[in-house]
Amino acid sequence: MEDILRPLIVIGGSVAITLLIGWAVDRLLLRTDARHPETPLWGLLRRARLPLQVTVCAALLRGSYDKTHARVVREHASGIGQVLALVLIAATAWLAVRVSAAVVESSYYRYAASAHDPARVRRVRTQVTLIQRVVTAIVGVVAASAMLLTFPTMRTVGTSMLASAGILGVVAGVAAQSTLGNLFAGLQIAFGDMVRIGDTVVVDGEWGTVEEITLTFLSVRTWDERRITMPVSYFTGKPFENWSRGGTQKTGAVLFHLDHSAPIEAMRMKLGEIVRKSPAWDGRDWNLAVTDTTPSTMVVRALITARDPDDAWTVRCEVREQMIAWLREHHPYALPRITTATVHPPRPAPGAGPGSEDRLARFDGEFRKDGTGSRRG
The missing domain is CATH 2.30.30.60 (SH3 type barrels.)
Structure with missing residues (x-):
């Protein structure tokens, strides 16, 4: 009877003490959260409740398993002690990683709540993320080394x-x-x-x-x-x-390839109307100018500022769509046209002599049948 009661007391007592410690820590953190709601550290530390319970239970069993005097424990004491030691080391490393993560995240949240520069907030977020990864890697290496040394x-x-x-x-x-x-x-x-x-x-x-x-x-x-x-x-x-x-502000450009007769001043006034109605424009600046010409067209560039790249993309699309629709409706002549030349067969010159019209008619038929527009000898 004693061989049964003693192991139950040792194991049950270890589990009971573990649950009691976990409950006490949880109540303490809840009370601290209610007293300091602006500090997220205590709420984050609640994530370490499970590794804390595993660490406490493993430590209690590691120190008291030989007090059971059970035959199985006596026969396999070294193996049981080895397993409990490995569990204790792994649980301790798990607890250390959770606690360090809570401290690092709490520092970041506190800084982000008081900072007004989004760029600095992103910088601190990047740094704390990599610091946490370094700490996790170091703890993992130390824990693996300690487990091997057992x-x-x-x-x-x-x-x-x-x-x-x-x-x-x-x-x-x-x-x-x-x-x-x-x-x-x-x-x-x-x-x-x-x-x-x-x-x-x-x-x-x-x-x-x-x-x-x-x-x-x-x-x-x-x-x-x-x-x-x-x-x-x-x-x-x-x-x-x-x-x-250096800032998220962006300048977007929209290029139009138009005919030389395009009304530049009217386009400039229309661009002003479009950007003033667009919520993606940040109100800083806009401009329209002819930046290049070719023998058949000219290049008109519209510049619009925006708060960030997403808004710059949006306002560029709006300007492109509305400006083309306006030109097509009010100034269709400004849109470029593709002209194709029609090849006509030559007419007989005055004094070409008799039979020249018949020869040209035969040439015209061969020309239309060939479809290439090239003279066949």
């Missing part, structure tokens, strides 16, 4: 591993040269303020918004909902356009 065989080969660490480091550095390059490029992007989450960029001729930045790759969401994934080293080694750096 095995006696790993401790016995520690000396030989340290002796060959230099050679292994050189080999690993050469093998992971690209990965390490992307890693340092990611840190350079985060703290060099080259590109941030939410920036509008143009890479390889594709226009899109930076959606995600990690230590190794960067994801750009294009205007048609595609995702372009590329290594972060691309942004440190090649030129790219960042339309959000």
